[in-house]
Amino acid sequence: MSARSVHLQRASVSLLKYAVLVAGGLVMLAPFIWMVSSSLMMPREILARPLVWFPEDPRFSNYAALSHAVSFGRMYLNSLIVTVATTLGILLSSSLAGFGFSKFRFPGRDVLFVMVLATMMIPFFVVLIPVFYIVHLLGWVNSYLGLIVPNLVTAFGIFLARQYMLGIPDELLDAARIDGASELGIYWRIMVPLSGPVLSALAILAFVYQWNNFLWPLVVIRSDSLATVPIGLNSLRIYASSPDVVNLQMAGATLAIIPVIAVFLLLQRYFVQGIAMTGLKG
Amino acid sequence: MSYSVARGKLAEGVLERIPVRRRHALAGYMFIAPALVFLFVFALLPFLFTIYVSLHDWNMLTPIPTMPFVGLSNYTYLITQDPLFWQTFVNTVEFALGDVVISTSLGLAVALLLNTRVRLRGLWRAVYFMPYVTSSIAISIVWANIYNPSYGLLDGVFQLLNLPSQPFLSSPGQALISVIIVSVWHGLGYYMVIFLAGLQNIPAELYEAAKVDGAGAWHRFRFVTVPGLRPTLLFVVVVSTLSSLQVFDLTYVLTNGGPVNATNTLVLYMYNTAFNFLKMGRATAMAVLLFIVIFGMTLVQLRLLRERE
Numbered sequence: 001m002s003a004r005s006v007h008l009q010r011a012s013v014s015l016l017k018y019a020v021l022v023a024g025g026l027v028m029l030a031p032f033i034w035m036v037s038s039s040l041m042m043p044r045e046i047l048a049r050p051l052v053w054f055p056e057d058p059r060f061s062n063y064a065a066l067s068h069a070v071s072f073g074r075m076y077l078n079s080l081i082v083t084v085a086t087t088l089g090i091l092l093s094s095s096l097a098g099f100g101f102s103k104f105r106f107p108g109r110d111v112l113f114v115m116v117l118a119t120m121m122i123p124f125f126v127v128l129i130p131v132f133y134i135v136h137l138l139g140w141v142n143s144y145l146g147l148i149v150p151n152l153v154t155a156f157g158i159f160l161a162r163q164y165m166l167g168i169p170d171e172l173l174d175a176a177r178i179d180g181a182s183e184l185g186i187y188w189r190i191m192v193p194l195s196g197p198v199l200s201a202l203a204i205l206a207f208v209y210q211w212n213n214f215l216w217p218l219v220v221i222r223s224d225s226l227a228t229v230p231i232g233l234n235s236l237r238i239y240a241s242s243p244d245v246v247n248l249q250m251a252g253a254t255l256a257i258i259p260v261i262a263v264f265l266l267l268q269r270y271f272v273q274g275i276a277m278t279g280l281k282g
Numbered sequence: 283m284s285y286s287v288a289r290g291k292l293a294e295g296v297l298e299r300i301p302v303r304r305r306h307a308l309a310g311y312m313f314i315a316p317a318l319v320f321l322f323v324f325a326l327l328p329f330l331f332t333i334y335v336s337l338h339d340w341n342m343l344t345p346i347p348t349m350p351f352v353g354l355s356n357y358t359y360l361i362t363q364d365p366l367f368w369q370t371f372v373n374t375v376e377f378a379l380g381d382v383v384i385s386t387s388l389g390l391a392v393a394l395l396l397n398t399r400v401r402l403r404g405l406w407r408a409v410y411f412m413p414y415v416t417s418s419i420a421i422s423i424v425w426a427n428i429y430n431p432s433y434g435l436l437d438g439v440f441q442l443l444n445l446p447s448q449p450f451l452s453s454p455g456q457a458l459i460s461v462i463i464v465s466v467w468h469g470l471g472y473y474m475v476i477f478l479a480g481l482q483n484i485p486a487e488l489y490e491a492a493k494v495d496g497a498g499a500w501h502r503f504r505f506v507t508v509p510g511l512r513p514t515l516l517f518v519v520v521v522s523t524l525s526s527l528q529v530f531d532l533t534y535v536l537t538n539g540g541p542v543n544a545t546n547t548l549v550l551y552m553y554n555t556a557f558n559f560l561k562m563g564r565a566t567a568m569a570v571l572l573f574i575v576i577f578g579m580t581l582v583q584l585r586l587l588r589e590r591e
Binding site for chain 1 (some may be wrong): 306307308309310311312313314316317318320321323324325326327328329331332335342392395396398400404406407408409410411412413415416417418419420421423424425426427428430432433435438439441442467471472475476478479524528530531534535549552553556557562565566569570572573576577580
C-alpha cells in the first residue's frame, strides 16, 4: 500500500467515526430540542403535517398558562428541601459509619458490616409497603418528614465511605490522638477533609437519585402543596392530556429538565468522576 | 496499633478510668450506631415484615395482630391462578433482557469510540450522558408525545422519509420495544462513563508492549482491551440487570402498563395491587418472588463472569 492510500484510509476511518458520533448525538439531543421547541408552539403547529421543527412565532405565554395549572416554584422548593436534606443526611451517616467500620476494632464489627452489605442487596420496592406502613404509624404520611427520614441512610453510602477510608493511613489518626484530639475531632478534621473525593461522588449520586425519585413520593404524598417536581409533572400529565394542551406538558417538562441540565453542564467533571469512581469501587 | 502511646498523653478524667481499648470500641459503636438504627428501621425490619405479610391476608387498615394467616396461598395464587402475574413476569424479563443487552453494548461502543483520539471528547461525553441526569418522569412525558401516532415527532420524521405511520406505544406489539428504547436512551450515558473509566484503567504499557510484539488493532482489542475490561463489564451487567428488573417510572408514565398489559411490569403490578386494590399479602408475595429472581440472577451473573477470569 502506498503512503497516500494509507493516509486516505485513515482519513475515511476518522470521518466514519465522527459521522457515527454526530448521528448518535443528534438522536440523544433531538428529544430535548423538540421538547423546548414544541413548548413554544401553538397547538396547531404541533399537530401540523408535514412536521414543523420550530415555532413561527415563539409563544412564551405557554409558560404563563402553565403557571395557572401548576405551581412550579412550590414544586422546585419542595424538591430542593427534600433533596438537600436527604443528601446531607446520607453524607453525614455514611461518613460517620464509614469511619466507625474502617478505623475502629470492636466485637461484632465484621458481622455488622456484612449485615450492612446484605441490606444493600434489598431493592427499595421490596420494602415499599412496610416502610409506608411504618411512616403511617409515625404519622408522617403526607409530610416532609415522611419524604425525607426513610432516605437518610443508605447501605451503599456506608460501603463506599468505608472502602475509601480504609485507604487513609492509621498513622495520621494516631498522631492526632497523641496530640490530644478527640475521636469526634479526628472525624471532623481528618477523616472528612481527606474523604473529599468519595463524599463528593456520593453527594452527586444521592442528589440526582433523590431529585428524580418518583415511586416513594408517589406513595407518601397526598397534597399538591408537598408535590416534588416529578409528582407535579405527573399530575400535569393527567391534567393536560388532550392534544390542544400538549404544549403545556412540554413547557412543564422543559422547566423540570433545563435547570438540571444547566447544573450538570457546570459540574460535568464531578458527575463523571463520581460515577466512574463508584463503578470502579463496586 | 498505638493506643498505649496515646494513653500516656491523655488528660486525667472520668473517661480515663475506662480501659483505652474498651473506650476505643465504644467510640466505634457510637460512630456506626445512627446509621445502623436507620438501616434496621427502614430496611431490615421492613424486609422481614414483607416476608411476614406475604403469608397473611391484609388490607393495611386492620391492625397487624388481627390479620389472618394464610400460609403460602398468596404465592400459590400468583403462580398457579394469576395469568397476569406470569404476563408481567415475562414482560419484565423481556424488558430487562432488551434493555441490558442494548444499553450495555451501545454504552461500550460509544466508550470505545471516545477512547480513541477524538476531538471535543468532553462535549461528546456530555451529549451522551445528559439524559441520565434528567428526571425519568419528565423524559417519559416528552417521549410519550414523541411516540404519539398522530402528532408525534417520530411520526413526523417517518412521514418525511415516506415511511408508514406506526402505532408505537398504542399497539401491544410495539409498546414494549418502544419503552425499551426510551430506557436505553435514558441510561446509556451512565454505562458509557463507567466503561470509559474502565478503559482508562488499562495500563498504556500493555498496548505498547502488544504493539511492539506486532499485534494489530483487532488483536490489541481482543487480548488487551477485552480482558482488561472484564471487571467493568461484570459491574455494568449486574447493575443494569438489577435496575431494569425494577422498572417502574417509565411503564407507569409512558403506558401505565397498557395496552392490554403489554408493558405491565412486576413493580408496577405490585404497586397497583398494593395501593389501588389494598391486597398487601399478594403484593408482598410478588415483592418476595421478584426479589428471589433478582437475587438469583445477580448470583448467577457473578459466578458466570468470575469463572471466565
